[in-house]
Amino acid sequence: MFKLTRILARNATVANLTGARNLRPRLYANAAALNEKEQTLTAANPDEPIDIANPYKKDRQLCILCKHNITPHYKNVKLLSQFQSPYTGRIYGRHITGLCKRKQEDVEKAILRAQHCLMMPGHHKDLDFLHDPKLFDPEKPVRPHKY
Amino acid sequence: MPSYELALVLRQLPRPELISVIKRTAEAIFDKGGIIRKFENLGTRALPFKVSEHGVVHREATHFTITFDTAPTKLSDLKEEFGRDIDIIRRYIFKVEEPEDYECTLHEEMLPPAYRKDVQELIDIAKRKQKPKYNYNSGLDYYPFQK
Amino acid sequence: MLRAGCQLFNPSTVAAAKTGSNNFALEFVRWRRKPRWLPVAKSKVFRVPERKKQSEEERTELMRLHNNYKTQLRSVRQYLREEVVRQQETSTADHIVFTPEQEEAEFQRCLEVNAAWNAQIAKEREVRLAKEREEKVAYIQERIEAGKLRAEEQRERADQRIRHEIEQSKTFITRDNLDAAIETALANPVDHNYALDLEGNMLRGRTTQSLTS
Numbered sequence: 001m002f003k004l005t006r007i008l009a010r011n012a013t014v015a016n017l018t019g020a021r022n023l024r025p026r027l028y029a030n031a032a033a034l035n036e037k038e039q040t041l042t043a044a045n046p047d048e049p050i051d052i053a054n055p056y057k058k059d060r061q062l063c064i065l066c067k068h069n070i071t072p073h074y075k076n077v078k079l080l081s082q083f084q085s086p087y088t089g090r091i092y093g094r095h096i097t098g099l100c101k102r103k104q105e106d107v108e109k110a111i112l113r114a115q116h117c118l119m120m121p122g123h124h125k126d127l128d129f130l131h132d133p134k135l136f137d138p139e140k141p142v143r144p145h146k147y
Numbered sequence: 148m149p150s151y152e153l154a155l156v157l158r159q160l161p162r163p164e165l166i167s168v169i170k171r172t173a174e175a176i177f178d179k180g181g182i183i184r185k186f187e188n189l190g191t192r193a194l195p196f197k198v199s200e201h202g203v204v205h206r207e208a209t210h211f212t213i214t215f216d217t218a219p220t221k222l223s224d225l226k227e228e229f230g231r232d233i234d235i236i237r238r239y240i241f242k243v244e245e246p247e248d249y250e251c252t253l254h255e256e257m258l259p260p261a262y263r264k265d266v267q268e269l270i271d272i273a274k275r276k277q278k279p280k281y282n283y284n285s286g287l288d289y290y291p292f293q294k
Numbered sequence: 295m296l297r298a299g300c301q302l303f304n305p306s307t308v309a310a311a312k313t314g315s316n317n318f319a320l321e322f323v324r325w326r327r328k329p330r331w332l333p334v335a336k337s338k339v340f341r342v343p344e345r346k347k348q349s350e351e352e353r354t355e356l357m358r359l360h361n362n363y364k365t366q367l368r369s370v371r372q373y374l375r376e377e378v379v380r381q382q383e384t385s386t387a388d389h390i391v392f393t394p395e396q397e398e399a400e401f402q403r404c405l406e407v408n409a410a411w412n413a414q415i416a417k418e419r420e421v422r423l424a425k426e427r428e429e430k431v432a433y434i435q436e437r438i439e440a441g442k443l444r445a446e447e448q449r450e451r452a453d454q455r456i457r458h459e460i461e462q463s464k465t466f467i468t469r470d471n472l473d474a475a476i477e478t479a480l481a482n483p484v485d486h487n488y489a490l491d492l493e494g495n496m497l498r499g500r501t502t503q504s505l506t507s
Contacts, residue, residue: 060254061251061253061254061257062251063251063253064490064492064494065490066249066251066253067251068490068494070490071246073486074154074241075212075487076487077487078487078489078500079487079489079490082489082490098253100251100252100253100256101252101256102249102252103251113239113241115195116237116239117154117156117239118194118195118196118198118208118210118236118237119189119195119210120195122196126195128501131503132489133489133490133491133492133497135490135491142257162480165480166473166477166480169476169479170472170476173476174469174472177469182466183466183467183468183475184462184465184466184467185465185467186467186475186478186479187479187484188480188482189484189485189486190483190485
């Protein structure tokens, strides 16, 4: 019981902290603008709910390739092999790479092209690229694995 | 005439012969009424796996691309001609694609299932396939149709 | 179940069943019948069913009764039919009876009303058709303008493309500079490789391991 309350309290404080940074300016700005409007229009009934944009709306997510405006190309084997398993050479799925549908498709197509053109191995990762930066963690997929 | 990219994988050869191979392919494109825009040498490197082509096992090769314009009807002739060349291990012709405007859809894909458009469409289809069902709380104390 | 039926199907129990003392057994007697799809039993193939003879008296009597019945019913039917016809001719229950002059006047009045309606609808139609015509003219005009604009844009784009290609054609490789182009290409290998990290930094080069090196 004590543990539970402590966790709740911690979550609440975290939410407050993160919320405070993002939300306060927006909220205040809206409130100020609406206050003026209200005084002119609906001064009769100040208890009516005010119409504001959702202050908890999240920012739009972008996948890493869309964010940096990168189109995968079959000659760029180093980038393509970042989406390949170092153990089996298989292409990681969308639930692991965190790409949008279109970019994942492009990556898969480019990898197949590169493999056909003998630029990229299919059953392992090229040894030159083993220490490239990691873009995602296969152990922590965005959605659960199928198996 | 659309632009194409010819990705060649050439056998390991001394430089004069390499030049003659490339010249041969370029001449073939010229003979078919094509225009060559660019040559690109992607380097000589060990292949990711051994490849047996024209009765010889290859372990090293030169990657070379030629960007050219030609009529789409000539492509099969060109492929056939390059396929007969024993110095060419692989030849692939890809269309050079213009980059098109694309909006990242990751945000929509990460929504909970009930808010995703494709899931909503699936639900609609399922609803359309359901038979009309008698509403049991319609005030009648019997089932009005034949069972 | 079947076995129970077999046991029950001996003459003595069937006789008992037919008295209606046991419903259970009755059902089984029915169930034990030969199914419809089995052929006629061999012992019954050549059996000719006996046909009861009718005596002459009986036949004539039945014929007389039959004829009587038919005749009576026919007369009743005819009577009813005639009655309906008579009713229709004489009754004025469902319509108003006019003299020929009145009928003519009524017809003329109907014609006038019809003509008035037609005139009114024609007026409305004229207005509507005129409006539709105007709209159609405006629509076609608009489409023509849009088409012209589109064609202009397309020509502009094509011109731009052609200018760009002409500009590009200076760098095209021809038979004359083929050797030189191949030499320069072989002398300058191109490397398109780069890796990405989470901050969006690009590690250019195939064997580059970190940004500093």
